[in-house]
Amino acid sequence: MSSLILxxxxxxxWNLENRFTGWWDVDLTPKGEAEAKAAGELMRARGMVPTQAFTSFQTRAIRTLHIALHAAGRLWIPETKDWRLNERHYGGLTGLDKAQTAARHGKDQVHIWRRSFDTPPPVMDAGGDYDLSIDNRYAGIPVPQSESLKDTIERVLPYYRAAIQPVIEAGETVLISAHGNSLRALVKHLSGISDDAITGLEIPTGQPIVYPVENGQVAGERYYLADG
Known part of the structure:
Protein backbone atom coordinates (compact mmCIF):
# COMPACT_ATOMS: atom_id res chain seq x y z
CA MET A 1 0.00 0.00 0.00
CA SER A 2 1.34 3.44 -0.93
CA SER A 3 0.87 6.70 0.95
CA LEU A 4 0.67 10.45 0.56
CA ILE A 5 2.92 12.28 3.00
CA LEU A 6 2.57 16.00 3.72
CA TRP A 14 10.57 34.73 10.06
CA ASN A 15 8.56 32.11 11.95
CA LEU A 16 11.05 32.70 14.74
CA GLU A 17 10.76 36.48 14.41
CA ASN A 18 6.92 36.33 14.27
CA ARG A 19 6.72 38.11 10.90
CA PHE A 20 4.30 37.62 8.02
CA THR A 21 6.25 35.68 5.39
CA GLY A 22 4.01 34.54 2.54
CA TRP A 23 5.89 34.37 -0.77
CA TRP A 24 9.04 36.06 0.55
CA ASP A 25 11.98 33.67 0.49
CA VAL A 26 13.25 32.98 4.00
CA ASP A 27 15.60 30.20 5.04
CA LEU A 28 15.32 27.68 7.87
CA THR A 29 16.62 28.27 11.36
CA PRO A 30 18.86 25.62 12.97
CA LYS A 31 15.71 24.40 14.74
CA GLY A 32 13.96 24.16 11.36
CA GLU A 33 16.84 22.12 9.96
CA ALA A 34 16.62 19.79 12.96
CA GLU A 35 12.85 19.42 12.46
CA ALA A 36 13.39 18.47 8.81
CA LYS A 37 16.06 15.94 9.71
CA ALA A 38 13.83 14.42 12.41
CA ALA A 39 10.99 14.12 9.88
CA GLY A 40 13.23 12.17 7.51
CA GLU A 41 14.57 9.95 10.26
CA LEU A 42 11.02 9.18 11.36
CA MET A 43 9.99 8.25 7.80
CA ARG A 44 12.98 5.92 7.57
CA ALA A 45 12.30 4.33 10.97
CA ARG A 46 8.65 3.71 10.11
CA GLY A 47 9.41 2.35 6.63
CA MET A 48 7.49 5.24 5.07
CA VAL A 49 9.75 5.72 2.07
CA PRO A 50 8.68 8.26 -0.60
CA THR A 51 9.30 7.45 -4.24
CA GLN A 52 8.46 10.88 -5.69
CA ALA A 53 8.45 14.35 -4.17
CA PHE A 54 6.88 17.74 -4.81
CA THR A 55 7.66 21.12 -3.31
CA SER A 56 7.24 24.85 -3.86
CA PHE A 57 9.61 27.47 -5.27
CA GLN A 58 10.52 28.62 -1.76
CA THR A 59 13.82 27.86 -0.05
CA ARG A 60 12.38 26.82 3.31
CA ALA A 61 10.24 24.11 1.73
CA ILE A 62 12.93 22.97 -0.71
CA ARG A 63 15.57 22.67 2.01
CA THR A 64 13.12 20.86 4.30
CA LEU A 65 12.51 18.37 1.49
CA HIS A 66 16.21 17.82 0.84
CA ILE A 67 17.18 17.49 4.50
CA ALA A 68 14.30 15.08 5.16
CA LEU A 69 15.04 12.98 2.09
CA HIS A 70 18.74 12.82 2.97
CA ALA A 71 17.89 11.63 6.47
CA ALA A 72 15.49 9.07 5.01
CA GLY A 73 18.09 7.82 2.52
CA ARG A 74 15.91 8.96 -0.40
CA LEU A 75 17.61 12.11 -1.67
CA TRP A 76 17.90 10.55 -5.12
CA ILE A 77 14.17 10.26 -5.85
CA PRO A 78 12.55 12.46 -8.55
CA GLU A 79 11.30 15.82 -7.31
CA THR A 80 9.18 18.55 -8.88
CA LYS A 81 9.06 22.20 -7.85
CA ASP A 82 6.04 24.36 -8.64
CA TRP A 83 4.98 27.84 -7.56
CA ARG A 84 1.42 26.69 -7.02
CA LEU A 85 2.56 24.94 -3.85
CA ASN A 86 3.87 28.26 -2.49
CA GLU A 87 2.60 29.70 0.76
CA ARG A 88 -0.36 32.05 0.71
CA HIS A 89 0.67 35.55 -0.39
CA TYR A 90 0.26 37.95 2.53
CA GLY A 91 0.27 41.07 0.35
CA GLY A 92 1.01 44.29 2.17
CA LEU A 93 1.49 42.45 5.47
CA THR A 94 4.63 40.74 4.17
CA GLY A 95 7.59 41.40 6.43
CA LEU A 96 5.57 42.99 9.22
CA ASP A 97 5.82 41.90 12.84
CA LYS A 98 2.52 40.18 13.73
CA ALA A 99 2.26 41.66 17.23
CA GLN A 100 3.02 45.18 16.03
CA THR A 101 0.50 44.80 13.21
CA ALA A 102 -2.16 43.75 15.72
CA ALA A 103 -1.33 46.76 17.91
CA ARG A 104 -1.68 49.08 14.92
CA HIS A 105 -4.78 47.64 13.24
CA GLY A 106 -6.45 45.79 16.11
CA LYS A 107 -6.42 42.10 16.93
CA ASP A 108 -9.83 41.53 15.34
CA GLN A 109 -8.77 42.97 11.99
CA VAL A 110 -5.52 41.00 11.93
CA HIS A 111 -7.42 37.84 12.87
CA ILE A 112 -9.69 38.40 9.85
CA TRP A 113 -6.70 38.86 7.55
CA ARG A 114 -4.98 35.77 8.94
CA ARG A 115 -7.87 33.39 9.54
CA SER A 116 -10.88 34.30 7.43
CA PHE A 117 -11.58 32.00 4.50
CA ASP A 118 -12.08 34.55 1.74
CA THR A 119 -10.86 37.97 2.96
CA PRO A 120 -7.36 38.76 1.67
CA PRO A 121 -4.92 41.10 3.41
CA PRO A 122 -4.24 44.55 1.91
CA VAL A 123 -2.48 44.35 -1.46
CA MET A 124 1.25 44.76 -1.77
CA ASP A 125 2.45 48.04 -3.27
CA ALA A 126 4.25 47.64 -6.59
CA GLY A 127 7.98 48.27 -6.33
CA GLY A 128 8.05 47.79 -2.56
CA ASP A 129 10.76 45.96 -0.63
CA TYR A 130 9.01 42.61 -0.97
CA ASP A 131 7.69 42.91 -4.53
CA LEU A 132 8.59 39.67 -6.33
CA SER A 133 7.43 40.65 -9.81
CA ILE A 134 11.06 40.97 -10.99
CA ASP A 135 12.31 37.80 -9.28
CA ASN A 136 13.69 35.45 -11.95
CA ARG A 137 11.99 32.40 -10.48
CA TYR A 138 8.59 33.98 -11.18
CA ALA A 139 9.26 35.06 -14.77
CA GLY A 140 6.02 34.57 -16.70
CA ILE A 141 4.11 33.66 -13.53
CA PRO A 142 1.21 35.84 -12.33
CA VAL A 143 2.52 36.87 -8.93
CA PRO A 144 -0.48 37.83 -6.77
CA GLN A 145 -0.66 41.09 -4.84
CA SER A 146 -2.46 39.36 -1.97
CA GLU A 147 -4.31 36.07 -1.35
CA SER A 148 -7.01 34.75 0.93
CA LEU A 149 -7.06 31.08 1.88
CA LYS A 150 -9.75 30.61 -0.76
CA ASP A 151 -7.42 32.10 -3.39
CA THR A 152 -4.66 29.76 -2.28
CA ILE A 153 -6.95 26.74 -2.57
CA GLU A 154 -7.96 27.82 -6.07
CA ARG A 155 -4.36 27.53 -7.28
CA VAL A 156 -3.25 24.52 -5.21
CA LEU A 157 -6.08 22.09 -5.99
CA PRO A 158 -5.98 22.26 -9.81
CA TYR A 159 -2.24 21.63 -9.64
CA TYR A 160 -2.74 18.72 -7.24
CA ARG A 161 -5.36 17.14 -9.50
CA ALA A 162 -3.34 17.63 -12.68
CA ALA A 163 0.21 16.87 -11.51
CA ILE A 164 0.22 15.01 -8.19
CA GLN A 165 -2.93 12.89 -8.18
CA PRO A 166 -1.91 10.93 -11.31
CA VAL A 167 1.41 10.04 -9.63
CA ILE A 168 -0.48 8.77 -6.58
CA GLU A 169 -2.84 6.81 -8.84
CA ALA A 170 0.21 5.18 -10.44
CA GLY A 171 1.10 3.67 -7.07
CA GLU A 172 3.89 5.99 -5.98
CA THR A 173 4.39 7.08 -2.39
CA VAL A 174 4.41 10.88 -2.69
CA LEU A 175 5.99 13.37 -0.31
CA ILE A 176 4.87 17.01 -0.51
CA SER A 177 7.01 19.55 1.33
CA ALA A 178 5.10 22.81 1.41
CA HIS A 179 3.60 25.46 3.68
CA GLY A 180 0.91 25.98 6.28
CA ASN A 181 -1.71 27.33 3.91
CA SER A 182 -0.92 25.33 0.77
CA LEU A 183 -1.12 22.21 2.94
CA ARG A 184 -4.38 23.46 4.48
CA ALA A 185 -5.73 23.53 0.93
CA LEU A 186 -4.83 19.87 0.42
CA VAL A 187 -6.06 18.72 3.83
CA LYS A 188 -9.35 20.56 3.28
CA HIS A 189 -9.84 18.70 0.01
CA LEU A 190 -8.65 15.27 1.13
CA SER A 191 -10.41 15.27 4.50
CA GLY A 192 -13.59 17.08 3.41
CA ILE A 193 -13.22 19.93 5.92
CA SER A 194 -15.66 22.83 5.73
CA ASP A 195 -14.72 26.41 4.83
CA ASP A 196 -15.30 27.53 8.42
CA ALA A 197 -13.40 24.69 10.06
CA ILE A 198 -10.31 24.77 7.85
CA THR A 199 -9.32 28.26 8.99
CA GLY A 200 -8.74 26.93 12.51
CA LEU A 201 -6.63 23.95 11.47
CA GLU A 202 -3.04 24.24 12.69
CA ILE A 203 -0.34 22.32 10.85
CA PRO A 204 2.87 22.12 12.91
CA THR A 205 6.28 22.50 11.32
CA GLY A 206 8.27 19.40 10.48
CA GLN A 207 5.60 16.83 11.44
CA PRO A 208 4.78 14.37 8.61
CA ILE A 209 1.06 13.87 8.00
CA VAL A 210 0.15 10.60 6.28
CA TYR A 211 -2.85 9.70 4.13
CA PRO A 212 -3.12 5.97 3.35
CA VAL A 213 -3.60 5.20 -0.35
CA GLU A 214 -5.24 2.04 -1.69
CA ASN A 215 -5.63 1.24 -5.39
CA GLY A 216 -4.41 4.70 -6.26
CA GLN A 217 -6.96 6.51 -4.10
CA VAL A 218 -6.69 8.20 -0.71
CA ALA A 219 -8.44 5.58 1.37
CA GLY A 220 -8.39 6.72 4.98
CA GLU A 221 -8.16 9.64 7.35
CA ARG A 222 -4.91 11.43 7.93
CA TYR A 223 -2.67 10.82 10.90
CA TYR A 224 0.63 12.16 12.16
CA LEU A 225 3.42 9.70 11.46
CA ALA A 226 4.76 10.22 14.98
CA ASP A 227 1.43 8.89 16.31
CA GLY A 228 0.94 6.08 13.81
Missing amino acids: VRHGQSQ
Missing part, protein backbone atom coordinates in the same frame (compact mmCIF):
# COMPACT_ATOMS: atom_id res chain seq x y z
CA VAL A 7 5.15 17.96 5.67
CA ARG A 8 5.19 21.64 6.49
CA HIS A 9 8.65 23.16 6.27
CA GLY A 10 10.70 23.41 9.45
CA GLN A 11 10.82 26.61 11.44
CA SER A 12 11.93 29.55 9.28
CA GLN A 13 13.75 32.69 10.37
